[in-house]
Amino acid sequence: MIVTGKGGVGKSTVALALALAAARRGKRTILCEVSAQEHLSRVFHRAEVGFHEVEMAENLWAISIDPDESLREYVLLQLKVKAMRDLLFKSRIFTYLAAATPGLKELVTIGKIWELALEDRKVKQGRNYDLVIVDAPATGHGVGFLQTPRTFANVARVGPIRQQAEILDKFIRNRKRTGMAVVTLPEEMPVNETAKLERDLASEVGVQVSRIFCNGLYPERFPEEEAGALIELAAEREGAVRVACRAAASESRRARAEREQLARLEELTEAPVTTLPFLFEPELGVEEIGVLADEVADEVAV
Amino acid sequence: MAGVAELLEGKRVCICAGSGGVGKTTTSAAIAAGMAARGLKVAVLTIDPAKRLADSLGLPELGNTERQVDPALFAEAGVDPGEGELWAMMLDSKQTFDEVVRKHAPDEETRDQILSNRIYEQLSNALAGSQEYMAMEKLFEIHAEDRYDLLVLDTPPSRNALDFLDAPKRLTQFIEGRALQVFTRPAGFGMKLFGRGTSMMFSILRRITGVNLLEDLAEFFQAFSGMVDGFRERARRVNELLADDQTSFLVVCAPQGEPISEAVYFHRKLVEAELPFGGVIVNKVHYGWDLPDDPGALTDELAEALSDADLAHRVVANLADYAALSARDHHNVEHLAAEIRTRAVIQVPYLDEDVHDLTGLMEINRYLFASGSEERAAIATSV
Numbered sequence: 001m002i003v004t005g006k007g008g009v010g011k012s013t014v015a016l017a018l019a020l021a022a023a024r025r026g027k028r029t030i031l032c033e034v035s036a037q038e039h040l041s042r043v044f045h046r047a048e049v050g051f052h053e054v055e056m057a058e059n060l061w062a063i064s065i066d067p068d069e070s071l072r073e074y075v076l077l078q079l080k081v082k083a084m085r086d087l088l089f090k091s092r093i094f095t096y097l098a099a100a101t102p103g104l105k106e107l108v109t110i111g112k113i114w115e116l117a118l119e120d121r122k123v124k125q126g127r128n129y130d131l132v133i134v135d136a137p138a139t140g141h142g143v144g145f146l147q148t149p150r151t152f153a154n155v156a157r158v159g160p161i162r163q164q165a166e167i168l169d170k171f172i173r174n175r176k177r178t179g180m181a182v183v184t185l186p187e188e189m190p191v192n193e194t195a196k197l198e199r200d201l202a203s204e205v206g207v208q209v210s211r212i213f214c215n216g217l218y219p220e221r222f223p224e225e226e227a228g229a230l231i232e233l234a235a236e237r238e239g240a241v242r243v244a245c246r247a248a249a250s251e252s253r254r255a256r257a258e259r260e261q262l263a264r265l266e267e268l269t270e271a272p273v274t275t276l277p278f279l280f281e282p283e284l285g286v287e288e289i290g291v292l293a294d295e296v297a298d299e300v301a302v
Numbered sequence: 303m304a305g306v307a308e309l310l311e312g313k314r315v316c317i318c319a320g321s322g323g324v325g326k327t328t329t330s331a332a333i334a335a336g337m338a339a340r341g342l343k344v345a346v347l348t349i350d351p352a353k354r355l356a357d358s359l360g361l362p363e364l365g366n367t368e369r370q371v372d373p374a375l376f377a378e379a380g381v382d383p384g385e386g387e388l389w390a391m392m393l394d395s396k397q398t399f400d401e402v403v404r405k406h407a408p409d410e411e412t413r414d415q416i417l418s419n420r421i422y423e424q425l426s427n428a429l430a431g432s433q434e435y436m437a438m439e440k441l442f443e444i445h446a447e448d449r450y451d452l453l454v455l456d457t458p459p460s461r462n463a464l465d466f467l468d469a470p471k472r473l474t475q476f477i478e479g480r481a482l483q484v485f486t487r488p489a490g491f492g493m494k495l496f497g498r499g500t501s502m503m504f505s506i507l508r509r510i511t512g513v514n515l516l517e518d519l520a521e522f523f524q525a526f527s528g529m530v531d532g533f534r535e536r537a538r539r540v541n542e543l544l545a546d547d548q549t550s551f552l553v554v555c556a557p558q559g560e561p562i563s564e565a566v567y568f569h570r571k572l573v574e575a576e577l578p579f580g581g582v583i584v585n586k587v588h589y590g591w592d593l594p595d596d597p598g599a600l601t602d603e604l605a606e607a608l609s610d611a612d613l614a615h616r617v618v619a620n621l622a623d624y625a626a627l628s629a630r631d632h633h634n635v636e637h638l639a640a641e642i643r644t645r646a647v648i649q650v651p652y653l654d655e656d657v658h659d660l661t662g663l664m665e666i667n668r669y670l671f672a673s674g675s676e677e678r679a680a681i682a683t684s685v
């Protein structure tokens with residue numbers, strides 16, 4: 001299950017909630033962080049996760065996928081002769097080529113995700129997982145990260161890279177095995193971007209979004225007529241009464257504006273939308289994310 | 303702390319930097335509109351404004367050239383900008399990259415070779431930092447034309463703000479790629495340069511990558527090699543502009559823990575790079591929502607005034623939630639100010655509705671341009 005979306009929408013939180021939900025149901029689950037966010041180590045209050053499969057809770061493992069390490073591992077698996085590997089790793093050309101080839105880092109990152117999901121792992125004594133959840137890099141513009149296998153398959157017309165890239169491209173597009181979740185917020189820009197992302201994923205990568213999570217939805221605590229009465233009272237009073245009424249009116253306005261955006265989201269996108277509540281908590285820890293895990297449990301049921 | 307107008311006094315370039323999702327684009331547009339309203343000729347270079355905002359300002363989707371925002375819109379928003387003008391532009395990084403190649407290519411053949419190379423096609427999107435660099439490039443170009451009093455740059459929605467600062471270095475390193483010049487030399491020379499084992503290296507690389515990728519790369523670097531000097535010189539001057547004392551970096555963030563730590567980190571990097579830091583703008587702040595010491599008394603008072611006990615309970619429960627967010631935001635903003643040792647922290651409250659026109663931008667400017675935090679708080683509690 002790949003979890004994507006733009007920055008600041010709570011993508012990592014939703015990815016973790018999904019992972020917790022799956023692990024609680026007894027699925028051996030690994031959560032992959034990409035691009036060294038180290039969000040997990042913060043939430044679980046522990047040292048860096050790093051490029052190892054670390055057990056975080058029962059049935060829950062985590063790994064932080066580092067592209068340089070992934071490339072190294074890939075080369076090690078490709079080249080069986082030690083002398084050749086040593087020559088390659090010492091070579092400046094290799095270092096430069098690896099840094100210079102646009103998209104190579106993304107490609108080997110996806111390669112590692114694919115490897116983790118294999119029943120017959122390439123890595124010696126690799127653990128077998130029921131579910132791999134990927135906290136994918138934020139989509140700045142479009143679908144770059146997920147598109148890399150296809151790009152490589154096109155650029156390298158023959159050779160092992162092409163074969164590998166084709167395998168990865170198929171892996172990403174395999175609807176039965178790979179789910180694509182997009183996280184968004186009930187606000188204008190994120191809604192527009194989600195609709196565009198869904199279209200681009202279909203046209204440029206050939207991937208269908210399987211689920212949209214609309215995160216941080218305010219509860220509808222005060223219907224419009226109540227809000228009207230509260231605004232009137234706020235105008236008459238001073239002090240705490242005024243502040244309390246204004247807060248309620250604000251909540252009511254926000255909840256309504258968000259529902260308009262939610263309606264737009266449902267209209268503009270094809271995939272089913274699941275809403276997640278806004279949590280009035282200063283910082284989200286494992287406990288709060290556990291609450292969200294209950295909300296997303298159905299996603300990982302099958 | 304004073305407002306944006308004081309922070310930008312005497313500046314010619316304002317760069318709004320920060321991680322994604324913190325309202326950077328809206329803040330950039332608001333700052334530009336606010337400075338125009340104060341009589342300056344301002345251009346805002348933006349990446350991806352909300353469509354409604356772009357539409358309401360009369361910005362076409364693509365373009366890569368500046369358009370003037372209709373002065374009538376200022377009148378509608380109840381503002382008289384006097385001599386001031388607001389111009390806006392949507393940056394198109396691929397187009398900018400193409401323009402740069404056209405400018406620096408030694409001849410038509412090289413130019414066409416680069417523009418049609420498959421590696422190049424991927425480059426403008428895939429190479430980390432190329433979009434960021436192209437934003438700076440455009441900024442530099444418009445600045446050199448000297449047609450505006452102030453340029454405001456909205457930086458691309460990078461994963462982290464640091465991508466922006468690293469962009470020129472990364473791109474020039476990539477293009478210089480000295481070791482890769484082995485591709486651009488006759489085979490024998492390259493072999494000598496790297497000594498024995500190089501031919502074996504190539505056979506290994508071929509095995510891993512497939513030969514065509516190498517050929518494309520070789521062709522790309524060969525075509526680009528004639529432009530390396532031009533590029534390097536250009537990047538140096540772009541860097542000079544960023545470091546100029548008429549430039550100001552405003553760090554835009556949100557009050558949650560993560561964006562705050564990112565802002566602290568980014569500020570440190572700015573200082574290390576000796577770039578001119580101006581101040582921090584914290585968007586979407588909850589403030590002024592205080593729960594009284596005796597919530598029970600408040601509930602009773604509300605129940606009486608509303609003649610509805612259930613509603614009164616819900617109103618107080620809601621205030622308690624708002625107060626919790628308010629306390630968190632206050633704590634985080636204090637932490638931020640202490641970490642970066644500045645008083646230049648401007649807080650903009652969490653607005654209940656999206657900003658989608660000039661009137662909305664002017665609403666934000668009541669906070670951005672307020673004379674101090676007391677005035678800001680007064681406005682927030684009067685709405």
